[in-house]
Amino acid sequence: GAVVSQHPSRVICKSGTSVKIECRSLDFQATTMFWYRQFPKQSLMLMATSNEGSKATYEQGVEKDKFLINHASLTLSTLTVTSAHPEDSSFYICSASRVEIALETQYFGPGTRLLVL
Amino acid sequence: AQTVTQSQPEMSVQEAETVTLSCTYDTSESDYYLFWYKQPPSRQMILVIRQEAYKQQNATENRFSVNFQKAAKSFSLKISDSQLGDAAMYFCAYRSDESNYGGSQGNLIFGKGTKLSVKP
Numbered sequence: 001g002a003v004v005s006q007h008p009s010r011v012i013c014k015s016g017t018s019v020k021i022e023c024r025s026l027d028f029q030a031t032t033m034f035w036y037r038q039f040p041k042q043s044l045m046l047m048a049t050s051n052e053g054s055k056a057t058y059e060q061g062v063e064k065d066k067f068l069i070n071h072a073s074l075t076l077s078t079l080t081v082t083s084a085h086p087e088d089s090s091f092y093i094c095s096a097s098r099v100e101i102a103l104e105t106q107y108f109g110p111g112t113r114l115l116v117l
Numbered sequence: 118a119q120t121v122t123q124s125q126p127e128m129s130v131q132e133a134e135t136v137t138l139s140c141t142y143d144t145s146e147s148d149y150y151l152f153w154y155k156q157p158p159s160r161q162m163i164l165v166i167r168q169e170a171y172k173q174q175n176a177t178e179n180r181f182s183v184n185f186q187k188a189a190k191s192f193s194l195k196i197s198d199s200q201l202g203d204a205a206m207y208f209c210a211y212r213s214d215e216s217n218y219g220g221s222q223g224n225l226i227f228g229k230g231t232k233l234s235v236k237p
Contacts, residue, residue: 034224043208043227044162091160095225105152106212106225108162 003027004096006109013084014117021079021112023094029074030096038091050077084116119144121211123228130199131236138194138231140209148214151192157205204235
């Protein structure tokens with residue numbers, strides 16, 4: 001149990017377009033989902049925390065109007081990179097915490113590699 | 118603010134041998150959780166082991182065990198009988214258990230990682 005999926009796994013888009021990344025908890029309900037960004041050979045940087053049915057909480061320095069997060073249900077959160085630019089190219093990873101047990105443990109999705117041309 | 122430090126950017130171990138990865142952290146809280154995550158070349162983050170700060174007993178998961186020294190704020194990971202599949206980046210992470218998380222609701226604070234190579 002505790003499987004998290006992400007879609008797409010890889011996306012290439014033109015500068016100025018928007019890209020949506022989905023994060024799903026497949027076999028559990030997630031009260032909280034987290035979105036991270038990881039540059040090559042670096043650690044994970046938390047971008048925002050989302051709770052089902054409420055607005056996401058963004059980390060300092062992360063533009064909420066550029067990185068739109070929606071947590072519509074207990075199994076789905078989406079991250080939309082609006083008007084993407086080459087500097088947005090990165091590896092985006094989501095994670096989820098279970099509702100019923102082990103709330104403190106985060107289970108990670110496989111990540112989405114975004115390349116903006 | 119809490120910080121997590123992994124002082125070994127890279128480590129190497131011979132197959133079947135034992136290796137220990139270091140992690141120290143800084144916090145003023147008494148209740149928290151500590152984790153080791155593994156990130157292989159696929160970049161999928163995999164939970165290796167977790168430790169509750171209120172537990173004195175060191176967590177173990179098969180070949181993986183930790184040495185949790187709360188007073189020293191140290192949380193090292195020992196991998197026994199190393200296998201080629203253990204080669205990966207290993208991240209140590211801290212999570213507060215405080216009821217008021219403020220702006221970051223129970224998020225993980227990661228160290229910079231240790232790249233482990235396993236030699237056949």
